[in-house]
Amino acid sequence: MTKTTPEQRRGGHLPTAEELRIWRDFIETTEALRSELTSRLQTESSLSPGDYAVLLALSEAQDRTMRSSELATHIGWERSRLSHHLGRMERRGLIRRQECPTVPRGAEVLLTPAGADAFRRSTVPHLRAIRELFVDALTPDQLRAAGAITAALRANLGPQHEE
């Protein structure tokens, strides 16, 4: 199928109906996948994907503590987004914030025992869900193809989305 070109695909023009169908299915399915995973995480652990990302980073950090902006870069969030999210997580007792002694105006985020517990309880079911809904849904070939497609899309997306 190296000569599909229903309307001469060279020329920077519009997607064909078939290409558009693939696109729509693709974007809708990834959305459904994310939403199913989110919902399982929520009902099993009362955690959102955002909570999970923060707790994962803190769990792996030295002293279960990280500077706020360090954390932000690590998980790829804007500082403002993180600040809002930490506020909500602090209200629920998952993390605490305290002034950083060494850095002027710096804030340290630290995992509470409750936060560590919640994270520990959530990991295995979450990983199992990833396996069930993604890994096991695909053949080994498809899984490798997914990796290649991902890489191609990301390369095409520009350097700002690299990491």
Added chain:
Amino acid sequence: MTKTTPEQRRGGHLPTAEELRIWRDFIETTEALRSELTSRLQTESSLSPGDYAVLLALSEAQDRTMRSSELATHIGWERSRLSHHLGRMERRGLIRRQECPTVPRGAEVLLTPAGADAFRRSTVPHLRAIRELFVDALTPDQLRAAGAITAALRANLGPQHEE
């Protein structure tokens, strides 16, 4: 690579490090893709993806009018979500709502000229962006593979996500 199985993959267990890496790249890249497309649509047309979906459905509807719950099923939204969104779109003059004469308690949503205009102006750039960021980033083989992967994921996701 038909015998990877670093920890005997049969048995419904956890994803391997490699599988997890593919998963993370996959989900992050689709997210980056969606966000880039959203941002282009926004700057070019001052429309959100939600606006686009609603306007598209109404443009194709008889009399540019649709019953609210019909519209909701058509684009796959909960009625509540649609109601909120229509409120915002109505404030911006993109659509209007009026009581439906035939159906009890029913509401008709209709496209305003301003809404039709905004949609018309947005379509070509949006489709071009889809082509540039998705279709043209992949080889024909990869595009077909993406379709197959999508289908496999969706099938595995259960009937409630079929459409």
Added chain:
DNA sequence: CCGGAGCGGTTGACGTGTCAATAATGCTAC
């Protein structure tokens, strides 16, 4: 010394999404 640039973090406003509760209306069963 002081005035402004820059960094780190927070805040507010607002769009967006979900969930549960609430109308408003017709239908059905007694």
Added chain:
DNA sequence: GTAGCATTATTGACACGTCAACCGCTCCGG
């Protein structure tokens, strides 16, 4: 008829994200 009951839409409360403005602090140049 009238007491439920389903259907249709809306509403309110809240979580989440982005953007722009702000605040406190250091540091550097005059």
